[in-house]
Amino acid sequence: MTTAALFGPYHADRVLAWENGHAITYSHFLSDVGALADLLPEKPTVINLVDDRYRFLVGFAAALVRGQTTLLPPSRAPGALGQLARDYAASYCLVDDTEQVEHFPSYQIPQSRWYPTCTAKIPQIPVDHPAVVAFTSGSTGSPLSHSKTWGSLVTVARSTGSRLGLKASDPVTIVATVPHHHMYGLEASIMLPIQHGMAFHAGRPLFPEDVRSALAEVPSPRILVTTPLHIRACVTAGSRLPHVKYILSATAPLARSLARQAETSFQTSVYEVYGFTEAGSLATRRTVAEDTWHVLDGITLHQDSAGCSLQAPYLREPISFPDLVSIQAPHHFVLHGRGTDLVNIGGHRGSLSDLNQKLNEIEGVQDGVFFLPDDKGPSVTRLIAFVVAPGKAAEHILSALRTVIDPMFLPRPLHLLPKLPRNGTGKLTRESLLGLLHELHQGERHGT
Amino acid sequence: MVSEGPPHTWDDKSVFDLSALEADVAKLIVQTLNLNIDPVQIQPEQPLFNEGLGLDSIDALELSLVISQCYGYKIRSDDPETVATFASLRSLCQSIEKHRTK
Known part of the structure; x- marks a missing residue:
């Protein structure tokens, strides 16, 4: 079976991570991975919610060694984890501290320890092993899963590194502001450095x-x-x-x-x-x-x-x-x-039709639509929602939305209206929604 | 000091006992982040993030920029004070009061 090494050229004393000002070497990492791999429960899939980048990597690598697959939920919204509980019931969570996650047994990664007996053998992972499963919101209400083999992660890391001129003989240290729980963060802040024998900062x-x-x-x-x-x-x-x-x-x-x-x-x-x-x-x-x-x-x-x-x-x-x-x-x-159906808010991709479906499933909502206004100025443009829900408060609908959609897509603001400007065929055009938004702003300006 | 933004229809009388700075910062938060709430309804001790006003890290970044522009206070998260700073409107304003340069 074809395998690829967990990390690139091995120099035992080379630094892998900087955590709170302390250097953690590759040999230290190997011993941490070995120790954790022995402790992980016998389950096929793991949801790694660890925020510290180094400790996340130890969990990810130990799961690989054990032949397990790491799930990358699109968010920590209760709805997203609830969906995983239905589709991947036999999973467990890795967490930073003693937090308990609904639906799943949670385990903390033990404190990093140096095991002098570490044999320093680099784990070889089968290239066709499904290393991670990432999710996108489908357009029909259910998330779509995308399985990534270990081989694909390694290939992308190596080809990105070669494009960017990274050489193992000339190590750099990566500092990342992005979370490693999503594909870009996993690729650029974890796979890229470890496949080139380089280092990263464990913080975010x-x-x-x-x-x-x-x-x-x-x-x-x-x-x-x-x-x-x-x-x-x-x-x-x-x-x-x-x-x-x-x-x-x-x-x-x-x-x-x-x-x-x-x-x-x-x-x-x-x-x-x-x-x-x-x-x-x-x-x-x-x-x-x-x-x-x-x-x-x-x-x-x-x-x-x-x-x-x-x-x-x-x-x-x-x-x-x-x-x-x-x-x-x-x-x-x-x-x-x-x-036209795609939105990207702060790096989170979503489907408007999926969001609309979830909005309209909320109790009390008779009609509703999400709308992405044109970009104005440099700050992040958030979604707006127009909702018909007689007798319901905006806060009630927002609370319900919060449990079923990525919080990044929560509307700012949510406008309650008596009806939506649907045309003769029942469609909502972008022009009509832009007009509605304009009217609302005019109304506010006149204090009505 | 609050920049021009979408006008709102609230009356200016807070239902809570807010200081002048708290009232200003409440308006700044609502206008900067387009929240579905009148600034006068922000409870001064209510959490700003997660279960409270539901703000996220992008909001924190946006807020840190306007606070830096308006008050000259540069927020950083490795400062042990910061977790407490963003706990509520009141604690945010206490930190602004302490560190402001304008």
Whole structure:
């Protein structure tokens, strides 16, 4: 059986993680993984909710060693975990502290310990082992699962590293503001460093001051793995960041003007990674210099009457792009925007029809629709909802929504109305909803 | 000091006993984050995140930027005070009062 090593070139004393200012070496990691693997329950699937990036990795790696699959729920909303409880009943959770998770037995990862007897044998994981299952919201109300083999994670990490010029002989340390519980974070902040024998910061800085101090805690050269939102925050705050070799951005399109500001302010280069849950990371570009995206080695692009798709040796079948793209050259494409049903709020992708269905299933809601206004200004644009629910308060509907949708998609605000402007065929056009929004703003301006 | 945003129809009388700063910051929160609530209805001791007002980390980042712009207070999460800072409107305002430079 073909296998691939848990991590890249092994140097026992090389640092893998910086946790609260302490360096954790690769040999230390091996002993932690071995110890935890012996303790894990005999179950097929694990929901790893650990926030500390290093301890998450220990849990993830121990699960791999035991032949288990890590589930990556789209959020921690009770509805998302409830769905997992139905579809993956024989799962357990790994958690940071003694928190109890509804539906599942929870286990804490024991404190890191150094076992001098560690044999330092690098685990070899079968490439066809389903290492993780990620989820996207389908358009019909049920989430769709996407299984990722260990081989696909390793291949994407290696091809991303080679595109970005990472060399095991020249290690860098990654500081990431993104959560590792989603595909981009898992790929860029965990798989990318470990497959190149490199290091990461175990924390997840949020505010500009946090980013600055996290970078200062690790040795140069450093890479910042982040999102347009955090880049804007650091630029707006006028942060003076320690030198980074480059910034890697994903989850939403980065404006070229913001990329240029970041390159100037932080004296670095800014690269973007494009990907989506179904396919993983698949292309990169230097935002200030290129409109086109260059796919990673091994990926091919196809265009037919149905749209664009991509194929790669680690994908079972061609996968359609969820966004509107056009192919410019065999290995280059241009991104034109989202598909009409797709929303992306703060890096969380969702389907409008799925959200609408969930809204209309709430007791007391007679009619309702989610709406994404045009982007205005630099901050994150949130969804709006128009709802007909006689006798119900907005707060009642919001509470009900909170249990069934990713909190990122909660409407800001939710407008209660006597009826929705459906046309003769019962459809709601974007124009009519924009008009409605305009009327509401006018009404507020006149204090009615 | 509150920037122009969507106008609202609430009356300015809080049902809770808010200080002037608390009333200003409550308006700032509602306007910045487009919340479904009148600022006067924010309970000063109510949690801002999760089960309270339901704010998330993107909101925290947005709020930290406007607070930095309006009051010159740069929030950071490795400061042991920060968890307490974001606990409620009242604790947020106490931290702003303590660290503000404008």
